[in-house]
Amino acid sequence: MYLWIIGLIVILIILFPIGLAILTRRKWGAPWIYFCAGILTFVIAQLIHLPLNRLLVKVGVLPDTLPEGSDLIIAALILGLTAALSEELIRAAGYFLLKKARGFGDGILLGLGHGGVEAMMVAVILAAGVSSFWYSQNIDLLPEAVSGEQFAVLIEAVETAKENPLIAIVPFIERVIALGYQVIFSILVLFAFKVGKWWYVLIAIIYHMLVNSAAVLTTSQLDNIWLAELILLILLAPGAIWFWNQRSKFTKTERQSSRSLVSDLPILSVSLKKEWLFQRRTKRLIIVLAVFLLFGMISPLLAKFTPQLLSSIEGAEQFADLIPEPTVVDAIAQYTSNLTQFGFILALLLGMGAVAGEKEKGTAAMVLSKPLPRWIFITSKFIGQAVVYFIAFALAAAAAYYYILYLFEPLAISSYLIANLLLLLWILVFAGITLLGSTLGRTTGAAAAISAGVGALVLIAGALPRYGALAPGGLLSWASQLAVGAEAAPNAGAVAGAIVLIALCLITSVAVLEQQEI
Amino acid sequence: MEAIRCQGLCRTYGRVEALKPLDLIVEQGSVFGFLGRNGAGKTTTIRLLTGLAQPTAGQAWVDRILITDGDESARKRFGYLPEVPAFYNWMTPREFLRYIDELFRNDLSDRKKRIDELLELTGLGDAAKRKIGGFSRGMRQRLGLAQALINQPPVLFLDEPTSALDPSGRKSVLDLIDQLRGTTTIFLSSHILSDVERVCDTIAVIHEGQLLLVSDRDELMTRYQSNVIKLEYDSIDAQTAATFLSKLEQQTWVTSIDGDGNTIKITINDLSLAKRQLLPIVVEHNIPLSRYERVRPTLEEVFLRISDGLNGRN
Numbered sequence: 001m002y003l004w005i006i007g008l009i010v011i012l013i014i015l016f017p018i019g020l021a022i023l024t025r026r027k028w029g030a031p032w033i034y035f036c037a038g039i040l041t042f043v044i045a046q047l048i049h050l051p052l053n054r055l056l057v058k059v060g061v062l063p064d065t066l067p068e069g070s071d072l073i074i075a076a077l078i079l080g081l082t083a084a085l086s087e088e089l090i091r092a093a094g095y096f097l098l099k100k101a102r103g104f105g106d107g108i109l110l111g112l113g114h115g116g117v118e119a120m121m122v123a124v125i126l127a128a129g130v131s132s133f134w135y136s137q138n139i140d141l142l143p144e145a146v147s148g149e150q151f152a153v154l155i156e157a158v159e160t161a162k163e164n165p166l167i168a169i170v171p172f173i174e175r176v177i178a179l180g181y182q183v184i185f186s187i188l189v190l191f192a193f194k195v196g197k198w199w200y201v202l203i204a205i206i207y208h209m210l211v212n213s214a215a216v217l218t219t220s221q222l223d224n225i226w227l228a229e230l231i232l233l234i235l236l237a238p239g240a241i242w243f244w245n246q247r248s249k250f251t252k253t254e255r256q257s258s259r260s261l262v263s264d265l266p267i268l269s270v271s272l273k274k275e276w277l278f279q280r281r282t283k284r285l286i287i288v289l290a291v292f293l294l295f296g297m298i299s300p301l302l303a304k305f306t307p308q309l310l311s312s313i314e315g316a317e318q319f320a321d322l323i324p325e326p327t328v329v330d331a332i333a334q335y336t337s338n339l340t341q342f343g344f345i346l347a348l349l350l351g352m353g354a355v356a357g358e359k360e361k362g363t364a365a366m367v368l369s370k371p372l373p374r375w376i377f378i379t380s381k382f383i384g385q386a387v388v389y390f391i392a393f394a395l396a397a398a399a400a401y402y403y404i405l406y407l408f409e410p411l412a413i414s415s416y417l418i419a420n421l422l423l424l425l426w427i428l429v430f431a432g433i434t435l436l437g438s439t440l441g442r443t444t445g446a447a448a449a450i451s452a453g454v455g456a457l458v459l460i461a462g463a464l465p466r467y468g469a470l471a472p473g474g475l476l477s478w479a480s481q482l483a484v485g486a487e488a489a490p491n492a493g494a495v496a497g498a499i500v501l502i503a504l505c506l507i508t509s510v511a512v513l514e515q516q517e518i
Numbered sequence: 519m520e521a522i523r524c525q526g527l528c529r530t531y532g533r534v535e536a537l538k539p540l541d542l543i544v545e546q547g548s549v550f551g552f553l554g555r556n557g558a559g560k561t562t563t564i565r566l567l568t569g570l571a572q573p574t575a576g577q578a579w580v581d582r583i584l585i586t587d588g589d590e591s592a593r594k595r596f597g598y599l600p601e602v603p604a605f606y607n608w609m610t611p612r613e614f615l616r617y618i619d620e621l622f623r624n625d626l627s628d629r630k631k632r633i634d635e636l637l638e639l640t641g642l643g644d645a646a647k648r649k650i651g652g653f654s655r656g657m658r659q660r661l662g663l664a665q666a667l668i669n670q671p672p673v674l675f676l677d678e679p680t681s682a683l684d685p686s687g688r689k690s691v692l693d694l695i696d697q698l699r700g701t702t703t704i705f706l707s708s709h710i711l712s713d714v715e716r717v718c719d720t721i722a723v724i725h726e727g728q729l730l731l732v733s734d735r736d737e738l739m740t741r742y743q744s745n746v747i748k749l750e751y752d753s754i755d756a757q758t759a760a761t762f763l764s765k766l767e768q769q770t771w772v773t774s775i776d777g778d779g780n781t782i783k784i785t786i787n788d789l790s791l792a793k794r795q796l797l798p799i800v801v802e803h804n805i806p807l808s809r810y811e812r813v814r815p816t817l818e819e820v821f822l823r824i825s826d827g828l829n830g831r832n
Binding site: 031274278372 | 620
């Protein structure tokens with residue numbers, strides 16, 4: 001029960017800021033690029049904040065572990081101050097550079113980007129932490145980059161969860177409150193630029209410091225987690241009231257979006273139909289299906305007959321003896337390795353021209369001058385590819401299952417299917433990355449270079465000592481174990497990480513395309 | 519009532535001012551010719567007005583909807599034919615028009631009829647089932663025109679609509695523009711000045727990103743009218759011709775004479791005197807006159823005079 005709820009909570013934590021951003025975009029017409037700017041301010045702020053805290057520990061200003069009594073209050077205030085200074089000053093620098101970001105919706109979107117990516121990271125860490133805690137394995141999955149209050153909430157949630165599954169909702173409530181704070185801080189800093197009164201940045205820093213200090217104190221001192229959240233909610237109230245009252249000062253000159261999300265859906269369906277036709281007419285569908293079906297069939301065959309093939313080659317007979325009797329594990333290893341290698345290449349080759357090719361040929365200018373929203377242009381391309389890969393995996397999985405059954409032993413169908421879904425998710429991460437590369441690049445060649453570069457970075461990230469398991473590569477090792485029915489800790493962190501990566505690739509693609517001249 | 523309004527609309531790329539602050543109003547129902555040399559800022563203006571580019575400053579409205587803030591509803595209010603229209607080569611023209619029609623969410627009940635009519639109108643009825651990939655540039659241009667008209671737009675942006683067409687195709691497009699006059703506002707950029715002269719009722723000239731003038735076509739031609747009278751006559755002997763030209767040169771109202779076979783162009787400085795005295799001289803020399811015309815300048819000449827004048831000042 002608890003695992004299902006926490007799974008739902010992880011998805012909610014990822015989708016909630018995106019949902020709010022969609023509403024903000026609809027209501028105020030604020031461009032998605034400000035959401036991405038918010039993500040960037042968070043990342044840069046953390047690059048300053050975390051080393052700064054480490055430095056303060058090193059020089060003795062901050063203790064290694066949270067102390068008791070008055071020292072705790074001082075430590076909480078210092079922790080709050082470092083967070084507030086790094087985040088609000090970087091945010092102010094962001095507004096200084098983004099001269100056009102002066103609307104109410106712009107400020108909200110920037111705050112949602114900042115708080116949203118933090119929420120997504122928490123979701124990944126929560127998924128990884130809960131799945132590994134729950135199975136009492138692989139404790140290393142917990143990364144260092146967890147802030148004090150997040151870590152406390154996570155531990156508290158997991159420890160008490162077994163007694164009360166509803167406690168799983170706490171991380172979500174905590175993130176909703178945190179998002180509220182981020183939006184208020186963002187509007188406070190924006191207000192400083194809007195009215196030219198710089199002390200609003202100071203107010204944002206002090207408010208941020210007090211809230212963060214309170215978070216450290218409540219999570220470390222209070223046993224009742226609901227009370228801790230209530231205190232944070234009460235501290236949110238003055239900011240929320242100020243925020244509500246400022247709306248009218250911004251909205252007079254605000255952009256207005258005249259379309260609703262619902263009115264866009266029929267156009268999404270039209271665009272999806274066109275993408276499906278594109279996949280069929282350009283033979284992409286048949287190529288992907290043929291490649292996947294081929295490797296679905298030959299992977300178990302290769303695993304089974306490699307020793308016999310070697311023994312039939314003159315001079316290589318002695319190597320055949322070195323190879324142990326092939327098992328289903330070898331067949332699954334072949335299957336995973338072949339499909340992911342060729343899937344990666346196909347994702348790159350077939351996806352690199354998705355947007356760049358249309359920009360190069362001029363078809364993007366033709367259709368984007370029609371009532372085709374750019375978010376639909378991007379998402380329909382991703383969904384079109386996802387459908388093709390889904391069918392391809394279904395075919396490959398069926399073929400491989402048949403040959404494994406015939407040559408080796410039956411597999412547990414449910415685990416095998418989940419393993420294939422994990423492999424599909426892995427491919428979709430690279431489809432998302434390639435789509436982003438294709439949007440960033442002005443030409444197909446540039447798109448290919450960007451996609452290959454980012455794809456390679458994501459693959460290398462899997463080798464990082466503590467965080468590697470959260471990278472998409474973690475999906476492959478879990479899928480391999482799952483397919484053969486081995487006992488393995490579920491790597492929910494990698495699943496959440498992959499979903500976050502795909503979401504961020506799509507949002508950034510839309511944000512970039514909105515700003516581009518076609 | 520205005521169909522297009524630009525207010526301080528400008529676009530810079532680095533230090534290059536592709537379009538200097540543009541204030542412009544195009545009246546509803548007019549056929550508006552937008553003239554300029556290559557790189558003058560014509561396509562940049564159209565791209566800003568169709569939402570494909572974002573202005574550095576300023577705003578623009580199409581059919582009274584603000585287009586420059588990214589409001590996608592404005593895109594329902596215009597049709598757009600790019601200079602080099604591009605299509606999905608794997609589609610047939612019918613499929614492409616259906617796709618565009620679906621994007622506009624036009625009435626489903628008469629979709630087939632609408633598409634058939636457009637294919638016939640643009641002469642693509644016989645090629646309706648062929649892949650666009652095999653189309654000539656002229657066929658693509660005509661399909662581009664068909665897709666621009668699919669939503670029966672109140673405003674139509676045509677960027678060099680006749681540049682890739684043969685004479686017959688050009689005539690069809692110009693006839694079509696004539697038909698749309700009054701019901702659709704047409705913003706037409708072209709370097710084929712005879713086309714602009716033929717169909718446009720209002721003309722604007724842009725040069726190096728700066729709007730130089732906006733004027734009613736006839737008013738513009740009158741303003742730049744020159745005092746030249748052209749005579750054409752049948753063959754005459756050399757002596758008669760020499761005497762006739764010599765007599766003309768003696769007139770005080772003649773500035774210069776350009777002769778070319780049986781045609782002469784007389785530039786005059788006193789039109790009323792010339793009107794009274796020229797024909798008597800012709801009669802006196804027994805010239806077999808076949809044509810007498812006061813020369814109107816072509817739009818090309820007017821355009822060159824405007825832009826050359828500006829270059830001269832620069």
